[in-house]
Every structure is written in structure tokens, then in C-alpha cells.
Amino acid sequence: MKKAIAIIVTTILLALALFFIFAPRIVDDQQNPVTEHSPYPVSEQAQALHNTLIIGDWHADTLLWNRDISKQHDYSHVDLPRLRQGNVGLQMFTTVTKSPSGLNYSHNDNDAPDDITKLALGQRWPVNTWSSLSARALHQADKLHRFERQNPTELFIIKSQADLKQWQQKREQNPRLIGGLIGTEGSHALDGKLENVQQLFDAGFRMMSLQHFFDNKLGGSLHGTKKSGLTNFGRNVIKKIIELDIILDVSHSSEAVVADVLSMTDRPLVVSHTGFKGHCTNDRNISDALMQKIAANGGLIAVGYWHGAVCGNQPKHVVDAMKYGLDLVGEDHLSLGSDFDGSVTVGFDSSELAALTHEMLAQGFSENQIRKIMGGNMLAFLKQYLPSQ
Numbered sequence: 001m002k003k004a005i006a007i008i009v010t011t012i013l014l015a016l017a018l019f020f021i022f023a024p025r026i027v028d029d030q031q032n033p034v035t036e037h038s039p040y041p042v043s044e045q046a047q048a049l050h051n052t053l054i055i056g057d058w059h060a061d062t063l064l065w066n067r068d069i070s071k072q073h074d075y076s077h078v079d080l081p082r083l084r085q086g087n088v089g090l091q092m093f094t095t096v097t098k099s100p101s102g103l104n105y106s107h108n109d110n111d112a113p114d115d116i117t118k119l120a121l122g123q124r125w126p127v128n129t130w131s132s133l134s135a136r137a138l139h140q141a142d143k144l145h146r147f148e149r150q151n152p153t154e155l156f157i158i159k160s161q162a163d164l165k166q167w168q169q170k171r172e173q174n175p176r177l178i179g180g181l182i183g184t185e186g187s188h189a190l191d192g193k194l195e196n197v198q199q200l201f202d203a204g205f206r207m208m209s210l211q212h213f214f215d216n217k218l219g220g221s222l223h224g225t226k227k228s229g230l231t232n233f234g235r236n237v238i239k240k241i242i243e244l245d246i247i248l249d250v251s252h253s254s255e256a257v258v259a260d261v262l263s264m265t266d267r268p269l270v271v272s273h274t275g276f277k278g279h280c281t282n283d284r285n286i287s288d289a290l291m292q293k294i295a296a297n298g299g300l301i302a303v304g305y306w307h308g309a310v311c312g313n314q315p316k317h318v319v320d321a322m323k324y325g326l327d328l329v330g331e332d333h334l335s336l337g338s339d340f341d342g343s344v345t346v347g348f349d350s351s352e353l354a355a356l357t358h359e360m361l362a363q364g365f366s367e368n369q370i371r372k373i374m375g376g377n378m379l380a381f382l383k384q385y386l387p388s389q
């Protein structure tokens, strides 16, 4: 009898161990695929230009997954070696903290079961992350700080204009050095508390978005049930965000929220991962008229690489959207917003960005336009709007 119990207990423990070793990798691989493809064309001219660009991306959810980003992987989208192969200099790492099951772009109920709770359990995150969304954001930021400590010649976290300058100087000596920034995907990471804006700032967060796939205490999501504007709490959060010089990201926010934010502040906004509704008509993208208002206010629109944003996931589709954006808002307001590792199927990973430079040249973009869109605009924005120290 004792022997039988011992066998059963051992089997259960073994099964659990195998689950915790293999399941996170399997889920990561399944959630973040790259469509199979032969190498994209990159002309000598395109590669030569690509090598001289400062490339920056506003949105990757890489920290959600248990992946050592200092090592190269043959699945998912982002790690430091692949960012280097793509000649990426600046990467905003966004932290996802709640994501309702059955994601869709038109209507998500706040009460739908949350997938991130399962990920927190399956990836053995600290116990406080099982229930606190703010703890989930802080845990992901901690991971990036740990990667920086372990790989100081590969990753440098940027929290101020002074850091940005330091990163640029260091990168002249060491082109391997990637500048990382930390942002939130939705302000439910505040756990409903205004004082947590300061807590996130202290943990290095320099960009915050307001909503994700569902309405929250701040206001309506673009994919929620109410599509409402900012609440009083939302207005107070925005005042605090502005006071601390945190960059405001309005991706996933309802059009009413975006309009309310625009009426509250002259501070330029970022749409960190999006497409243009006039180019790709669906509920993921806000109206062209609102995009023009964001641009007129000095904002940046960062174009994503997946089907929901640009109605395709090949370099051509992304550049088609950029071309549309050029006409709509102009070259000074476009940027990259991959949504890599954000549970999307992309056509290329972070190592293959030269394909975008090639495609932009092929579609007649000027060298100056390519420089701005690939990262020049992001660098200029950070130079101006990060806290000075």
C-alpha cells in the first residue's frame, strides 16, 4: 500500500515538474508565432542604409514570458541577440497584467476569466502576482532590471534624458548596447490606486497606457462594453502621469477617452501599437480624424506588424500602412510599434527588420523619411519628453 502511494505521489510530482518545465515554453511558442517564410529580399543598398539607422520600437510584451532575453531563441519574437541582428537600438518593453480570455476587438467583458493569472501561476511568478496586477507589472520590470545587471554591456535601461544621452555615448563605443525602456499595457496595473502611479515611476516605468481589452476604473477601452470617456479617477491619474513626465500611450483606449485626454493636455501622446482605420478598417484601429488630432498635438503613431493592425503581417503590409500614414499625418508622426511577443502572429521577428527598410525604399520612401520612421522620431520624442534626470 505504502509503495503504491509512493509511486502515485512520485508520478504526480514528476508530472508537475514536467509541466512547469515545458508548458511555459510551449505556450510562449504557440502564442507568439512567426509565419513561415523564405528570407525577405534585402538589397545591398537597403542593408547599407539599415546599418546606419537608429532603430526604435514602442511596444514589445517580451517580459510577459519566461525567456532569458540574453540568449537567442528559435521561437517567439524578441531577445537581445535578435534585436542586435535587426540593428534595434531602443526597445520599449511593455508589461501586460490582465487579458480576458477570448480576446476580440469589439466587445470584452471585464468579468471574463483572465489569462495572465494562468500565466503567472504556470510560470511560477511570485505569489503576490497571482492576485495583484500592480505586482505583475513590478515583477516584469524587475526582470528587465535583472537582465540589465546580468548583461551590462548588452542592455541599458533608460529612465531620463540624461540616461538617453549616456546610452548614445556608450553605444558609440559599444554598438551592442540596447537601450531598454519600461511601459505598461493598460493602467489596471495601478490596482485602482492613484498612489501606484508613483510606485510604477519609482520602478522605472516611463510610459503608461490607460486601457487594455476591457473597460477599467480610468475609462472605456476601444474593445470594452461601454466605449465611455475618462472618469474622474482617470483624469486624476492622467494629471499624475503628466506631473511625473511619464509618456501617455492611448493605444487600446476608446475614442472618447482619447478625445478627453487630448482636451486635457498639450503634452503629445503616443499610440504605441496600432494601424490606421482608413487603411485597415476594423475595431482595433481608431478613426483617421482622431489620429490626425494626435499628430497635430505633436504625437507619434507607432505602426504594428500584425493582421489586426495592418490587415496582413508581411513587410509589404506594414509599409503599406506607413505609406497611408505618410499621407494622413506626415513623416514626423510615424514610428514602429511591433507588438512583438504580444500574442500576435507576425511575418518576421526582431532580427529581420532590414526587410522593412528594403520595402520602404521599394515603395519610394526617401532616406530621410526612413530614418525618422525607423527610430529618429522616437529618439527625438524621448529626448524631449523623458524626465530630464
Ligand SMILES: [Zn+2]
Binding pocket: 185, 252, 273, 339, 342
Ligand atoms: Zn496591446
